[in-house]
Amino acid sequence: MKKQLLLILFFALHTAMYAQFQPQAPLSGHHAVHKDDTLIKAWATGAVFEPGWIQITDTTLGRVSSGNISNVLGKAGFNLISMGDGGVITFTFDAPIVNAEGPDFLVFENGFLKQDDSTLAFLELAFVEVSSNGIDFVRFPATCHIPDTAQQDNFSFTYAEHVNNLAGKYIMNWGTPFDLEELKGAPNLDINKITHVRIIDVIGILDDSLGSRDKDGRLINDPFPTPFPSSGFDINAVGVLHNADGTQNIPIRNLRLRIYPNPAMATLQVENDGYPENAAIVIFNAQGQLVHREDYKTGIAIDIRHLTPGSYIIRIQNEHHVYQTRFHKL
Structure with a gap:
C-alpha cells in the first residue's frame, strides 16, 4: 500500500512540475484566440522569408520550398509557409503593434489534435521576436517542459501545458498570444511601437550542438527529422489585438x-x-x-x-x- 501511495505521489508531483501552463484549445483554461474573434483588429500585411533546411543534419537535401509569402498575409486560413529547420520569417504591419491590457498579438500555426485525446496535439514550435526599428530584435522568453527522454517525431503528440511563449502551442485556427508587457524595459525596444514580428523555427533535435534551447537552457524537443519540402514550423498568419491606427492618442x-x-x-x-x-x-x-x-x-x-x-x-x-x-x- 505504501508503495502504491508513493507511486501516486511521484506521478502527481511529476505532472505538477511539467504541466504548469495553459491547456490546449478549446479546453477550459486555454488562452488562445480564435481566428474569427472580433478582438483581432488587424493582420500582417508584409513579410520577408528566409527558408530553413529540409533537414539540418543533411543539408544536401536543400531548403524548404512549400508555400509563398501571399499565403501568410491577411487573415489566418488554410494556406501557409513551411519554414524548415531554423527558417526565419519577419512580418510587418500597416500600423505598429502597441502594448495594452493583456496579449497584444497572435501567431497561428496548423497543429492538430490527437484523434482519441483532445488534451494532446501534434505541434511544431517556433521562437517569437519583436522589433520597433527593424534592426534590434528581442525574443520572448520561452519555456519548454516537453520530456527529452525520447526524440519527438512525425507521430508524436504534445501537451500544450508543457509550452509557454512558443508559437505553435495551439492548434490550427487558434492563435498563440504574446504580451508585450513581458518585454518592458528591454534595450532598444519601444513596446508601444512594434513594427516587426519575427518567427524563428525551433530546431527540435535532441543534440547539444544543433538543438534549440528555451530560456533556461533546456533542449526543446520538437518533431525531428521532418525530411520533406514542407518541413519545420508551418506559419499561417500573425494577428494583431492592439495597434496604433492613427487615433491612439486621441481620447x-x-x-x-x-x-x-x-x-x-x-x-x-x-x-x-x-x-x-x-x-x-x-x-x-x-x-x-x-x-x-x-x-x-x-x-x-x-x-x-x-x-x-x-x-x-x-x-x-x-x-x-x-x-x-x-x-x-x-
Missing part, C-alpha cells in the same frame, strides 16, 4: 455616440451629443480594415446593406476627438 468616448437599431440590417441611424467640426464617420470590420467612410452630420442614416454580417466598430472622428462604439450587422 475615445463611447457614451456620447448613439446608434440604432443595433443589430441593424439595412440602415444605421447615428446621433452624437455636440456636433464635431470637420468630422467623418468611419467603420472598421473585425480585421481592423476600413470598410466605410463618409462625412458626418448629426442624425445621419448610413446605408450598411453592402456590409457582410458580423461585428463592426463605428467612429465619428476629427483631429481632436473620437467617438466610438460597436454594432452588429445582420
Whole structure:
C-alpha cells in the first residue's frame, strides 16, 4: 500500500512540475484566440522569408520550398509557409503593434489534435521576436517542459501545458498570444511601437550542438527529422489585438455616440451629443480594415446593406476627438 501511495505521489508531483501552463484549445483554461474573434483588429500585411533546411543534419537535401509569402498575409486560413529547420520569417504591419491590457498579438500555426485525446496535439514550435526599428530584435522568453527522454517525431503528440511563449502551442485556427508587457524595459525596444514580428523555427533535435534551447537552457524537443519540402514550423498568419491606427492618442468616448437599431440590417441611424467640426464617420470590420467612410452630420442614416454580417466598430472622428462604439450587422 505504501508503495502504491508513493507511486501516486511521484506521478502527481511529476505532472505538477511539467504541466504548469495553459491547456490546449478549446479546453477550459486555454488562452488562445480564435481566428474569427472580433478582438483581432488587424493582420500582417508584409513579410520577408528566409527558408530553413529540409533537414539540418543533411543539408544536401536543400531548403524548404512549400508555400509563398501571399499565403501568410491577411487573415489566418488554410494556406501557409513551411519554414524548415531554423527558417526565419519577419512580418510587418500597416500600423505598429502597441502594448495594452493583456496579449497584444497572435501567431497561428496548423497543429492538430490527437484523434482519441483532445488534451494532446501534434505541434511544431517556433521562437517569437519583436522589433520597433527593424534592426534590434528581442525574443520572448520561452519555456519548454516537453520530456527529452525520447526524440519527438512525425507521430508524436504534445501537451500544450508543457509550452509557454512558443508559437505553435495551439492548434490550427487558434492563435498563440504574446504580451508585450513581458518585454518592458528591454534595450532598444519601444513596446508601444512594434513594427516587426519575427518567427524563428525551433530546431527540435535532441543534440547539444544543433538543438534549440528555451530560456533556461533546456533542449526543446520538437518533431525531428521532418525530411520533406514542407518541413519545420508551418506559419499561417500573425494577428494583431492592439495597434496604433492613427487615433491612439486621441481620447475615445463611447457614451456620447448613439446608434440604432443595433443589430441593424439595412440602415444605421447615428446621433452624437455636440456636433464635431470637420468630422467623418468611419467603420472598421473585425480585421481592423476600413470598410466605410463618409462625412458626418448629426442624425445621419448610413446605408450598411453592402456590409457582410458580423461585428463592426463605428467612429465619428476629427483631429481632436473620437467617438466610438460597436454594432452588429445582420
